[in-house]
Amino acid sequence: MIRAFNASLKKVNKPSPHNQDYVTKATFKFLLIYLRLYYELWIDFDKIDVDDERRISEKEFINGSHILTEGWHLKIEDSKATFKTLLQKYNAKNFLTFTDFCDYVISERLKQHANLDSHDSFWWFIWLFFIMVRLNI
Numbered sequence: 001m002i003r004a005f006n007a008s009l010k011k012v013n014k015p016s017p018h019n020q021d022y023v024t025k026a027t028f029k030f031l032l033i034y035l036r037l038y039y040e041l042w043i044d045f046d047k048i049d050v051d052d053e054r055r056i057s058e059k060e061f062i063n064g065s066h067i068l069t070e071g072w073h074l075k076i077e078d079s080k081a082t083f084k085t086l087l088q089k090y091n092a093k094n095f096l097t098f099t100d101f102c103d104y105v106i107s108e109r110l111k112q113h114a115n116l117d118s119h120d121s122f123w124w125f126i127w128l129f130f131i132m133v134r135l136n137i
Contacts, residue, residue: 003102004034041102044071048101055095058083074108 005023008030023031048064049056056064058080065079076082087093090100 001035001038003099004031004038007034037106038102041105042098044068044105045098045101053095055097056101057095061086061096068105072105072109073112074105075112 005027008023008027011027011030014026044067045056046052047067048060050060050063051057061083062079065076065082068074069076083096086096086100086104090096090103092100096104
C-alpha cells in the first residue's frame with residue numbers, strides 16, 4: 001500500500017501541506033490505479049513464491065514463469081537465463097524481492113505495449129499512465 005501511495009504522490013504537481021501525509025483529491029485516482037496494479041502483482045508474486053518466504057528463488061521462478069507469460073503476456077524464452085539476468089540487474093544474490101518483481105513485470109510490460117489485445121483497455125491505460133509518469137507530464 002505504501003508503494004502505491006508513494007507512486008501516487010509523484011503524480012501531483014501542486015504542493016500542499018498535506019500531500020506527504022494524506023491522500024488528497026489530486027492523488028486519490030492515482031492511488032486507486034496503483035493499488036490495483038500492485039494488488040495484481042502481489043497475487044501473482046504470491047503464487048510464484050510457493051514457500052512463502054516473500055522472495056522468489058530460481059526454482060520458483062522457473063516453475064512459475066507460466067504465470068508471467070499467460071497472465072502478464074511477458075515473453076520468457078529461457079526462464080533460467082531470465083532469472084540470472086534479473087539477479088544481475090537488481091544486484092541480488094539468489095532471490096528476487098517483490099520490489100524487483102514489480103519493476104521487472106512493469107518494465108517488460110511497457111516494452112511490449114504494442115502487443116496488447118484491443119480489449120485490454122486497462123493495460124493501455126496503465127501503459128499511458130506510466131509513460132506520463134516517466135516523462136513527468
